[in-house]
Amino acid sequence: MQAKITNLPDDYHVMRYVPWGKLRRDGGDNVLGFLGEAFKLRPDENSLSVNWLEYFEGDRDAKIQASVRTFRRTIKVGTKSAFGIGNVGKIKDVCRTRGASVRIVYEPIDDNQSHSGIRRLPRDDTILLDALAADAFAERIGNRDID
């Protein structure tokens, strides 16, 4: 059965997995943030995969831990990777400044009931991707920081 498409409210948050190769680092490999490439759609993708943070129970730390554990359970997560957290409204605002009207929708899948997607994201707008990396997904959680 097709799940009902639900837009996530602006005050909710989503979490994106970012592998080591797409983390922004300095010349000494110290992690500083994310590269815009971390938010680029693949050719076969129509939406950017994220986890809806408020799906999980507990306080904020508990939600973050549960989301990270869900990523670990469902995809390959490198030890040196990180996760970006973005506010839904902020993500939409950043995209709007580049003329993109994205939708952030709840799209649960079998093994990840928090799975959501950012739809209508332009594929090759490097300024937008960099702004998402710097401003929209402003909070970074290291995979190693979560038990």
Added chain:
Amino acid sequence: MASLVITPRQTSGTTSNWMIDASLLSALSTETNIIANWLDELRRPSPTLVGRTEAPTLESRVFDALAGAKVLTSQVAMHLEQEFRNRLFRQLDSLHETDQWEEGDEPLDQSSFQTFLKAILTIKPERRPGLGLSQTGNLIAAWTTERDRLTIEFLPNDGVSWVLARYDDTDEPARYAGQTSVSQLVEGLAPHRPEHWFSHAGKNHEPSR
């Protein structure tokens, strides 16, 4: 003083035919021994070529990508400081750790890496960039000064795509992007005062981690 003895087995030999006298290894500099080790590695048949009957594994593609990058770098080694080369190789090795790999990504594209080397030799940045990889294996260099970001993706065949953000004490940064040939990169970045990222003066303003 001991000197590096590289004896081509054939007059038309490639690097894979070079030999270094084993008795000299202990007398050579660390850097020279590193190069000697690379040459040894390169003399071994690539995992992709040994009994290949199926599509190459990630490990073999990564091996080939790194070996190719090191050969390309050795061709311009005289123009790069030893410390820069050593650090570059550590960064490339780190980027290609297969246990950190995201499914669907490609190892370093050799043509992209050639573009990177040309750009570095042109820009001659005082500050080393952080490195990343695009989905398609293009090398990405990132310079960060406080909140200001300069990111350059090195495309195959001498193309570069860059994007920068400068905050200048405001919350809304000025953002610019461009795509050009590597020979026009310096010209393209000039209006944006790239020394803000490339010079050591900016190093004191790296964001706290």
